[in-house]
Amino acid sequence: MLTKAAVLFEQPGRWEVAELELEPPRQDELLVKMTAAGLCHSDDHIVTGDLPLPPGALPMAGGHEGAGVVHEVGPNTPGWAVGDRVVLTFLPMCGLCRWCASGMQNLCDNGARVLSGVREDGSRRMTLEGKPVGQAAGVATFSEWSTVSVQSAVKCPDGIPLDAACLTSCGVGTGWGSAVRSADVTPGDVVIVMGTGGIGMNAVQGAAHAGASVVIAVDPVEMKRTASFGFGATHAVATMDEATEVARSFTNGQGADSCIICVGVTTGEQVAEGVEAIRKAGTVVLTGLPKAADDLAIPISIRHLVLFQKRLQGSLFGASSPSKEIPALLELYRHGRLKLDELITRRYTLETLNDGFEDMRSGRNLRGIVSYQE
Numbered sequence: 001m002l003t004k005a006a007v008l009f010e011q012p013g014r015w016e017v018a019e020l021e022l023e024p025p026r027q028d029e030l031l032v033k034m035t036a037a038g039l040c041h042s043d044d045h046i047v048t049g050d051l052p053l054p055p056g057a058l059p060m061a062g063g064h065e066g067a068g069v070v071h072e073v074g075p076n077t078p079g080w081a082v083g084d085r086v087v088l089t090f091l092p093m094c095g096l097c098r099w100c101a102s103g104m105q106n107l108c109d110n111g112a113r114v115l116s117g118v119r120e121d122g123s124r125r126m127t128l129e130g131k132p133v134g135q136a137a138g139v140a141t142f143s144e145w146s147t148v149s150v151q152s153a154v155k156c157p158d159g160i161p162l163d164a165a166c167l168t169s170c171g172v173g174t175g176w177g178s179a180v181r182s183a184d185v186t187p188g189d190v191v192i193v194m195g196t197g198g199i200g201m202n203a204v205q206g207a208a209h210a211g212a213s214v215v216i217a218v219d220p221v222e223m224k225r226t227a228s229f230g231f232g233a234t235h236a237v238a239t240m241d242e243a244t245e246v247a248r249s250f251t252n253g254q255g256a257d258s259c260i261i262c263v264g265v266t267t268g269e270q271v272a273e274g275v276e277a278i279r280k281a282g283t284v285v286l287t288g289l290p291k292a293a294d295d296l297a298i299p300i301s302i303r304h305l306v307l308f309q310k311r312l313q314g315s316l317f318g319a320s321s322p323s324k325e326i327p328a329l330l331e332l333y334r335h336g337r338l339k340l341d342e343l344i345t346r347r348y349t350l351e352t353l354n355d356g357f358e359d360m361r362s363g364r365n366l367r368g369i370v371s372y373q374e
Helices: 041-048 109-113 162-169 171-182 200-209 222-231 240-249 268-277 302-308 322-334 350-361
Strands: 002-008 016-022 029-038 066-073 085-088 126-128 131-135 145-149 153-155 190-194 214-218 235-237 256-261 278-286 311-314 344-348 367-371
Touching: 002 126, 002 350, 016 145, 016 350, 029 085, 029 162, 041 350, 066 162, 085 162, 153 322, 162 171, 162 322, 162 344, 162 367, 171 200, 171 256, 171 278, 171 322, 190 200, 190 240, 190 268, 200 214, 200 222, 200 256, 214 222, 214 240, 222 235, 235 240, 240 256, 240 268, 256 268, 268 278, 344 350, 350 367
Parallel strands: 190 214, 190 256, 214 235, 256 278, 278 311, 344 367
Antiparallel strands: 002 016, 016 126, 029 066, 029 145, 029 367, 066 085, 085 153, 126 131
């Protein structure tokens, strides 16, 4: 069949809409008609080249956050049916490797293929004029239709709108888990969240949900600072100097219990600011990605870390297992304890996708989504 998709042909580049040939699902695969796809900064890292793709990965149909409806089930694929509503996860879950067996699906060995856009056997399901096209994270949510592995699909209950549910595919789970799991926020904590876009705003939600008494949102964009109060922030400031001062005012000068860094393009200097802002034995969670060229540059004193026993903690999808976390988040939304609709700032089409990413870079969005016609 044919599908319209946003494709990246070079790094750096722009999304270009093309009509692709799409193979039907094989065993353990599903044909999904997309309902909505989120615009995440990780997609933009690929466009700008800040996150280099491996050789041979291009061209690639983009998008790793999305939800849709199953229209065909591959042969010998039990447990799935036409009409199933699914949230797609950018991290496939094999269920067999050490990490899946340890309850850490976010570190599944199959995650190594996320940037290559290929299946486990190296094959692809999309082509353009006979030439293979990769699928971002194996799901390519910037395509009207996509053939995906069951390892990348989580069922969505009836009654939950898929345009809201699609946000749990990446951004919500990543931010929420960065606070609840990676920072291990506990009742009464003082928490700084640096960067309150599509990821950071959910770290604010997660910290508030976990019982933090003070949640300080840090963002240079006034719209995001103002919006953060609706997601649980108690304070909102423009700089880390201000945030550090606020945190110390509540902790007898000690500093925040944790600082969660969710900046779209993270720098080593921002990590250093986070380390400076936390107390002894505090935690800095690194969620945002840097430019590839800045990957090794973090100006932190080793003595400072050792003598004050501070901790740097990386966080991939909020240190959560998609098959567990996504349904849990959807239930919190169903019961009014998690805000999803409020995150959606603007809606785009595939043709206006580049405008959506420009809005993201300019600070005009919390989360933009692509809405597909029914």
